[in-house]
Amino acid sequence: MSEAETGTETKGETGTETEHGAESEADGDLRRVGANPDFWYPVALARRVRPMRVVAAVFADQRIALYRGRSGAVHALEDRCAHRQVPLSMGVVEGDTLRCCYHAWAYRGDGRISQIPYLSKGDGRPPRGVRGYPVREAYGLVFVFPGDPEKAEDTPLPELPAFSSTTYKTMTFSRTVRCHYSFMHENLLDMNHQFLHRGVVGKLHPQLLGYETSPRSVEARYLFTHAGGKRNPGAGLLAAEGIRGGDSADVMTIRTEYPYQTLDLVPENADHPAFRLWAVYVPVDAEQRTCHAYGLLMIEKPRVSAALQLAWPLIRRFTERVFAEDRKAVEAEQRAWEEQGEDRNHEVFPLILDVRKVLRTNGVPVRGRR
Template identity: 80%
Template sequence: MTETDRATALAAEPSEHTDPDPAEADLRRVGANPDHWYPVALSRRVRAERVLATTFAGERIALFRGKSGDVHALEDRCAHRQVPLSMGVVEGETLRCRYHAWAYRGDGRISQIPYLAKGDRRPPRGVRGYPVREAYGLVFVFPGDPQRAAATPLPHLPAFGSPRYRTMTYSRTVRCHYSFMHENLLDMNHQFLHRGVVGRLHPELLGYEADERSVEARYLFTHTGGRRNRSAGLLAAEGLGGGTADVMTIRTEYPYQTLDLVPENAERPAFRLWAAYVPADAEQRTCHAFGLLMIEKPGIPGLLQLAWPFIRRFTERVFAEDRMAVEAEQRAWDEQGEDRNHEVFPLILDVREVLRANGVPLRARAAACGSPSLCDGARLTDGIRGQE
């Protein structure tokens, strides 16, 4: 072997000190694990004997509510000519394709092909049926292995429906990878972004814990100046700008996220937030954020009802600023083709590991795709955007 051949061979050998493969290390190329219950629609949007189109990670899903009131979830294509079943007609507990009138049961099996006689050969299978449940005013589907659905619990939200709390529901499309949303809520060091809404807040990290599936952080919030938002005070029982110190606990427990705020000297949270970020397109660069904000009722009857529109306006302003930031982060990733963030906060480094360890690899086509406009991400979100 010549010196040139030897040098070429050595260069081809892997080095212990080479940088990791960006495709493996980049969290934005990790998909959401489908073996969990994910909300895909507000219950009120799935009307009686009507069909609603939605998606999970590029999988088109048709939701329909039968005559009994039960919701069913089917793969959104007819097995015959691939026409979307979301264009179809509900008849009792079946969904009939609008094109050739093939009818499907709630589990996806074909119940009738009207122009075939009994005994004629039929396709052995229909379309995929998804396990589906309704809870907390949301429709959840289980897009993973259906054999695991029964043993996988829905999120437990004791404050929902409690006479002590009233719930505000959110449903918004955000053009970013779901991991940006987890990082945004968990990292409270971005309060400068919201200074025009809540004034100047100082978040102090009191500590955090992490394991294989979760990260939980506790912050102490104090108001240090600037204009105090009255709606924030109403939301937090005079916390977050009302002159008191508040303890905020934020938890990512894969794949969901929660936030509790307890004002100074209070026994219970003034509000509790539960959120899920559901990938919409196959590239998972757009997600649909579902949120349940459970607000404690004050001692004065009717006060929360009067404050309700002001609280919603306040929370919408905060969410709009957060959405602006995370969508800008996603655009930077799209332009650069990789994650070039220089993250220094140990808490966020740990939550990234949780999301990476519990996620799944994106499909090869999705991982190799450029911006969503080059694939079909923008088109796939049309169905869920109508839920906002």
């Protein structure tokens, strides 16, 4: 099948200038484009939604109450009582129903009212209830479908075979970042920012080998070589190079498959990834200027399984430091956008121009605060 038939375009080391060259005003401000709600988004760590407990969650200012009933299933309801608008996340779980803390109205897992304690039959017509969200539990996360519920069944969850593989162990991340989610996509996909991490990775030289684009995705391949400088021990352990690291060349493949991102690192002379990262950035507020980043870092287990357990704290410390540096940069970008009132970035990297196009065309208008 040709590239034209698949809608995929392959580009060389520096891509092509294409017809856009630089973005125009007609393209619209990407930071005013909202995340498309017609996908599955994680809104909580599964372990936080304990049996017979309620947890408050959110997607782009849609307040959601998560609760796990006696059956063990997780339910997701609009976080407001239909009676007096008190948050249901303040409520009490009884069996598989959620009871409001104020007047004890009881809700089923689909959001319908099952009981109003003080209302006798025939004393009035109670409201229908509140919105119930499609919900699934996978990969240690609770996913909800905040968009059209009729599309939920035909929309697949992301496929992460490495998560359940016995050859990988997963490290989970959950962090709030005060920026538009598009800054996060650009940050991970554009590996030319390694100077930012010079204190933890030393002198890394990324070379773009090429990339492919389609209406919903951008995939880039980089060759990474270490050119000296002090390197954090966790970096070498994560790349399966040992605690002292090395000067080997690694191939990194990064993909934005809307709305998710993945990163695979294959060390030199290896035929499979030393680690695989899956990430998604869930908007929090109505203007979507804050997002919550969820990440699953799946690390290959060495022959001696105890070695990874010993290395785990070093790897965690390294990844947390890299993420902290990235967060500092993208939050600075967001502050500049707010101060200037528009996106004045002068992007010159064709790869990032293409991922911006993917995010813009697959997104939806930000609805703002109601």
